Amino acid sequence: MQHLNPFSNSKTTPYHRISKEFSENDSDRGLDSGSATSPALAPKDDYENEKDYLIGRNLHRPRRSSKLRHTFCYLFAIVVSMLVGLVLGEMFRVEYEIDGYIGALPQLSSLPPSKYLRDVVWQQNDTFAQEPSAITEKAWADLIPEGRGFVTHPKLAIEMKSVSVFHEIHCLHGIRTAYFTSDYLYRKLQHAQSQTLDPKSPTDHPHIHEEFVINAFLEEQIKHPEHAHGLATGHVKHCFDYLRQALMCAADTNLEDTSVEDGEEGAPGWGSKRVCRDFDAVKEWSKKWREGDGMGIV
Numbered sequence: 001m002q003h004l005n006p007f008s009n010s011k012t013t014p015y016h017r018i019s020k021e022f023s024e025n026d027s028d029r030g031l032d033s034g035s036a037t038s039p040a041l042a043p044k045d046d047y048e049n050e051k052d053y054l055i056g057r058n059l060h061r062p063r064r065s066s067k068l069r070h071t072f073c074y075l076f077a078i079v080v081s082m083l084v085g086l087v088l089g090e091m092f093r094v095e096y097e098i099d100g101y102i103g104a105l106p107q108l109s110s111l112p113p114s115k116y117l118r119d120v121v122w123q124q125n126d127t128f129a130q131e132p133s134a135i136t137e138k139a140w141a142d143l144i145p146e147g148r149g150f151v152t153h154p155k156l157a158i159e160m161k162s163v164s165v166f167h168e169i170h171c172l173h174g175i176r177t178a179y180f181t182s183d184y185l186y187r188k189l190q191h192a193q194s195q196t197l198d199p200k201s202p203t204d205h206p207h208i209h210e211e212f213v214i215n216a217f218l219e220e221q222i223k224h225p226e227h228a229h230g231l232a233t234g235h236v237k238h239c240f241d242y243l244r245q246a247l248m249c250a251a252d253t254n255l256e257d258t259s260v261e262d263g264e265e266g267a268p269g270w271g272s273k274r275v276c277r278d279f280d281a282v283k284e285w286s287k288k289w290r291e292g293d294g295m296g297i298v
Helices: 015-029 041-060 064-092 134-141 164-194 216-223 233-250 279-288
Strands: 117-121 150-153 157-162 273-277
Touching: 134 164, 157 164, 164 216, 164 233, 164 279, 273 279
Parallel strands: none
Antiparallel strands: 117 273, 150 157
């Protein structure tokens, strides 16, 4: 039998043939294969040594499939970590949503609560800019939810709080009432004075003879100032500064058109598309968590 050297450059005999030849030689010589002194064990030892060497070399040889598997595991772990982070971030970010609560505007790095934002084109609505009457007063009152914007919530407002937008509307309504009431009283005074003037008097002015119409709604408010909203000077002064700070806090950055229409002295801002909070959703949330059942804007 030829001498085998598994580390030589010559062609290597397959392992199963080597094992077979070893067995045949042992049988021919009548030797006990389990004897430690058998000469036939020398080639077998070489085979075992070669086997151990190859196994060790394979254990230390990097495999491409193993690298790909590790890379995939790392990527999978990263993706899972990101998803878990996003979920936990939304769970613990109270200002985003709790029971439908539409919180303050999110940080620039956060995803906007798009389901509570609306694209709105502003159009003029004279109802809210007219002199107070039963009709216009109802329109203003309808902006305020049941409970008048006062809420309690087990997480957000254990003690009663006010949703700011309704305080702001309340203040704007108060300034409006004070303005139109003052204007009405001034025109009423002018009308009364015009009745005592000689039409041919040189002190006569055409604007004094403008038609004056009694406003029954305002007359009732003037008779009962305790029921009127916004007539107190202190309240009006408070609302001016309160609304100033509210506007600066919100800092509306919508870009509006600046085109000037015929007859306009400046750009009115109507017709511009804006991104706005869903006011109806805010109103509904405030109604759901209201503290009390008060109604109206006063």
